[in-house]
Amino acid sequence: MDKNTITGFILIGVAIFAFSWFNRPSPQEEAARQKRQDSIALVEQANLVKAKKEQALVEKATLSDSAKVANASTNFGAFASTRIGTEKTITLENDLLELRISTKGGQLVYARLKKYDAYDKSPLILFNDKESSFAFDLVTADNRVINSSDLYFTPLQKGDKELTMRLNVAEGRYLDLTYTLQPKDYRVGFKVKGTNLNGLLSPSTNALAFHWSQKIRQHEKGRKFEQRYIALNYRLKSGSVEKLNPTGEDQQQEKDPIKWICYKDMFFSSVLIAQDGFKSGADLQSSFYEEGKYLKSYTTSASIPFDLQGEKASQMTYFFGPNKFSLLNSYDDNLTDGEVWDLQQIVPLGWLVFRWVNQYFIIPIFDFLSTFIGSMGLIIFLLTVIVKLILLPLTYKSYISSAKMRVLKPQVDAINAKYPSKDQAMEKQKEVMDLYSRAGASPMSGCLPMVLQMPILFAMFMFFPSAIELRHQSFLWASDLSTYDSIISWSTNIPLISEYFGNHLSLFCLLMTITNIVYTKFNMEQTNTGQEQMPGMKWMMYLMPVFMMVFFNQYAAGLTYYYFISLLITILQTVGMRYFINEDKLLAKLEANKRVPKKKSSLMRRLEEAQKLQAEQKRQQETLNNKNKRKR
Secondary structure (H helix, E strand, C coil): CCHHHHHHHHHHHHHHHHHHHHCCCCHHHHHHHHHHHHHHHHHHHHHHHHHHHHHHHHHHHHCCHHHHHHHHHHHHHHHHHHHCCCCCEEEEECCCEEEEEECECCCEEEEEEEEEECCCCCEEEEECCCCEEEEEEEEECCCCEEEHHHCECEEEEECCCEEEEEEEEECCEEEEEEEEECCCCCEEEEEEEEECCECCECCCCCEEEEEEEEEEECCCCCHHHHHCCCEEEEEECCCCEEECCCCCCEEEEECCCEEEEEEECCCEEEEEEEEEEECCCEEEEEEECCCCCEEEEEEEEEEEECCCCCCCCEEEEEEEEECCHHHHHHCCCCCCHHHCCCHHHHCCCCCHHHHHHHHHHHHHHHHHHHCCCCCHHHHHHHHHHHHHHHCHHHHHHHHHHHHHHHHCHHHHHHHHHHCCCHHHHHHHHHHHHHHHHHHCCCCCCCHHHHHHHHHHHHHHHHHHHHCHHHCCCCECCECCCCCCCEEEECCCCCCCHHHHHCCEEEHHHHHHHHHHHHHHHHHHHHCCCCCCCCCCHHHHHHHHHHHHHHHHCCCCHHHHHHHHHHHHHHHHHHHHHHHHCCHHHHHHHHHHHHCCCCCCCHHHHHHHHHHHHHHHHHHHHHHHHHHHHHHC
């Protein structure tokens, strides 16, 4: 090889190296290439897994029954024969419910409420086989843990209202799951009983662990509003009702025994009730869906007492139905105090006094009116009128209090003019309070009637969104009083507005807001006593109705309709009282009160003591200042 050849090879090598160097991929391109290769590898792996599964299915289909049993005995032992079967569903139904029970797992896989439909007019299905599962863990004598959802049951039907799903393990040895559905009832009896399972299940078996999960469908028009009322509730055997966090994901390991577990929708629930309670140590979980057809999903892992000898069945009850207070409350009628269910607790009616007001005042009146009036809009109107009439004495007392302050306003203005300086605030306040005391008026006397009305206002706030009676009931322009009544809607997502206000404008909410602004202006004029207010308080009073509009725009039309009518009646009552009450006579009565000697109230004594203390401090400060001036 001569010198020129060597030089040529060197130049070619340099050229190749330079070409490779300057055309090498950037880090971003290298990452993209690696990502493509990884994606190809994942696809190939997925295809391989799919092919293996298909091959396994083909092999499984070609195996004889005996071969299948032999293949399953490795994992299922004595229960291997129950791995063979064909899945089919058996239907139980009455006038209210349609249920389907699968031979695979012997579990409920479908529940439909016949008397109701979803917001889009489709059948109201609580769940299907892809959205719910219920399975027991069976611990065998040789310490295998078998899930009942993998096993095939034999249906034994007694009429059209009772079905037993039997797990035939061996001759005369079986596990029965019995479902009983009575006519015109949302409750489903569920009984678990074993026969001759000694030697098959672990001898230490005294309970059966189960796993129950369900996805909650969206059934109402307002997704965000509906999500506020969906929760996993459960009642402890001690009596208290607890729930997981309804606004997001949550998990609770409950140490105490549980009476029932409820997967609650806004207006419908799936409840599992144990006659002897679920054992302590239940694990309850909830998850949250931001979008899609589901709102939340719930999972429970718990256990029920189980008699291995087969002498006593484990008794449970399902409830698939509406969250109607009177219906749920009626289930306790024939139960003793130690057995009561308290299912009505799943209806959110507020805390303590608010719930009492709803339970013993609002709901009885509402149910009474519903017995002979078909229009829910008219019922809400009459209910509002009844409530306002009952509260009329408190409203009258509040009005009289504000009227006293109003007729004394000229005298208060004179006192304000007498003490114009801020340094004289204590003197001015003392004289104003002395005026009120001698006349028999009090700024606080009008507050108490308003405070006494608050429980009813808050009770109504909880009642209307929870009242299933309003669901799909139309009134005027509102097609459904249980959700918002939009007159304008849009699909564009507007930051903040779409999140908090929604993509619509509710007419009843708008009318409520306008009426509230009018009432605020009217009320401020009525209650102007001449005393100084905090800076900006006037504008704050006008902004409150606007804030309420943002808050209530996605709420039930029945609630905003109630507030609109209530405010309108309040305005009419105030106008009527001002027309019938002679303020000149009221002022003359107050002037006569001034001439009657009165014992000073504790408030007046405290004001006088505070004034004396302020005057003494002021005198001492002036003396100190004079001494300092003389020293200079």
